[in-house]
Amino acid sequence: MGDSTAVRTMSDAQLFEAQFDELVTELTKRDYQDPVLADALGRLREVLIYNTPGGKRNRGLSVIGSLRELLPPSQLTQDTVQRALVVGWCIELLQAFFLVADDIMDGSVTRRGNPCWYKKREIGLDAINDSFLLEGAIYRLLRRHCRDQPYYVHLLELFNEVAFQTELGQALDLMTSPPGNIDLSRFTMERYKAIVKYKTSFYSFYLPVAAAMYMAGISCEQEHSNAKHILFEMGEFFQIQDDYLDCYGDPAVTGKIGTDIQDNKCSWLVVTAMGIMNAEQKAKLEEFYGRNDDASVEKVKELYQALQMPEVYQRYEEESYLRLQKLIADHAKNLPHSIFLNFAKKIYNRKK
Incomplete structure (x- = not known):
């Protein structure tokens, strides 16, 4: 997440925001994937960027917020904080997964001030699979960041x-x-x-x-x-x-x-x-x-x-x-x- 001095001066909300682009890159990078999947990974990037940020982020930020109350500062290493931010984004992904599907079921029109994902002209009911992609992303991130914990x-x-x-x-x-x-x-x-x-x-x-x-x-x-x-x-x-x-x-x-x-x-x-x-x-x-x-x-x-x-x-x-x-x-x-x-x-x- 860049320079450690800068990290120390950033608020949790700023750290959380800064983490998102890195996680999108991590989930959609090509180097360990079959090159034929490039289109699907491009779609995953779109789905992540449109549906995951933009909410109040209370759920995601509550992981690091709660951890700061539970651990003394000496145990809150940069790695520990980063893992808490990742787990927070996993909760935001779970929320995005539910909301994309929920909006289809409810026939909703807008979400967070924008058209619901399925309402976008080229998306429609393909949004069902997109919601599964959001759920799958959770377990990829947990495995990559927390497997040895x-x-x-x-x-x-x-x-x-x-x-x-x-x-x-x-x-x-x-x-x-x-x-x-x-x-x-x-x-x-x-x-x-x-x-x-x-x-x-x-x-x-x-x-x-x-x-x-x-x-x-x-x-x-x-x-x-x-x-x-x-x-x-x-x-x-x-x-x-x-x-x-x-x-x-x-x-x-x-x-x-x-x-x-x-x-x-x-x-x-x-x-x-x-x-x-x-x-x-x-x-x-x-x-x-x-x-x-x-x-x-x-x-x-x-x-x-x-x-x-x-x-x-x-x-x-x-x-x-x-x-x-x-x-x-x-x-x-x-x-x-x-x-x-x-x-x-x-x-x-x-x-x-």
């Missing part, structure tokens, strides 16, 4: 397990909200929380902290279980916040146009609203929810407004933060509280 198998198992949990969550989400098959009786808070736990919390919250814990030599199951308790609360709040922003966020800030209402999504807003609606409002909701026209979406938003959903959400956010502080006090006995508090600062009160 004592935590290598832990990381492999962690990424495999988290990917599977996320895919189970996605299956549950798709089965709960099939397009064109509107049945609001499926929308329960219990099911919503299960979808969030498996689809979001494992990979967005537990994965980066667990990876840092393994890299710091913490492999005790109890410690990982304690971390999960705290991180799942954060993951649940993060998704609820995402659902809220889908309806009430500014697309110019969030980078995407919300489609949960017309996509018949089992979102926190609809599940919570159903719990406080009268029979007449429920009938209206059933008439208009999941319909792909602006007038129907507007009717649902009017119902939310009548139920004062923004105020209900603000109360939920405050309660969630208090719950989180209690979980940290109860479960983070042997782990630095700062790991979790740093995460919390990034997500509470976010606008995108």
Whole structure:
């Protein structure tokens, strides 16, 4: 990563950014590949550059951020920091893999302010294979950078397990909200929380902290279980916040146009609203929810407004933060509280 003096003066975010081009080159270089693969490697380069950077990078940066809380500075050698940055990019690749596929399944139009990858004219459903390329890149990087480390198998198992949990969550989400098959009786808070736990919390919250814990030599199951308790609360709040922003966020800030209402999504807003609606409002909701026209979406938003959903959400956010502080006090006995508090600062009160 260049001159070591320059490296020492760069922030983690700058180090992380600088690492990306090197990883793209490493994944697409020709010298150890069959020359016939040049076109496919060119495609991989395009896929990586279009889909991996551009997000908030909270997940990826949380690996090095957490490792700095877990290890004394004397153990944070340049090699250790670099490996943490690579593992962070592996999480960003996992996220890109999920998002490319997810956008196809949801029929989404924009992602991070740009057209979804599959929406680009020459791409279409070839994007399915492109998502597999992003997943495959994770394991090439882990092998190349971490194979000789004592935590290598832990990381492999962690990424495999988290990917599977996320895919189970996605299956549950798709089965709960099939397009064109509107049945609001499926929308329960219990099911919503299960979808969030498996689809979001494992990979967005537990994965980066667990990876840092393994890299710091913490492999005790109890410690990982304690971390999960705290991180799942954060993951649940993060998704609820995402659902809220889908309806009430500014697309110019969030980078995407919300489609949960017309996509018949089992979102926190609809599940919570159903719990406080009268029979007449429920009938209206059933008439208009999941319909792909602006007038129907507007009717649902009017119902939310009548139920004062923004105020209900603000109360939920405050309660969630208090719950989180209690979980940290109860479960983070042997782990630095700062790991979790740093995460919390990034997500509470976010606008995108």
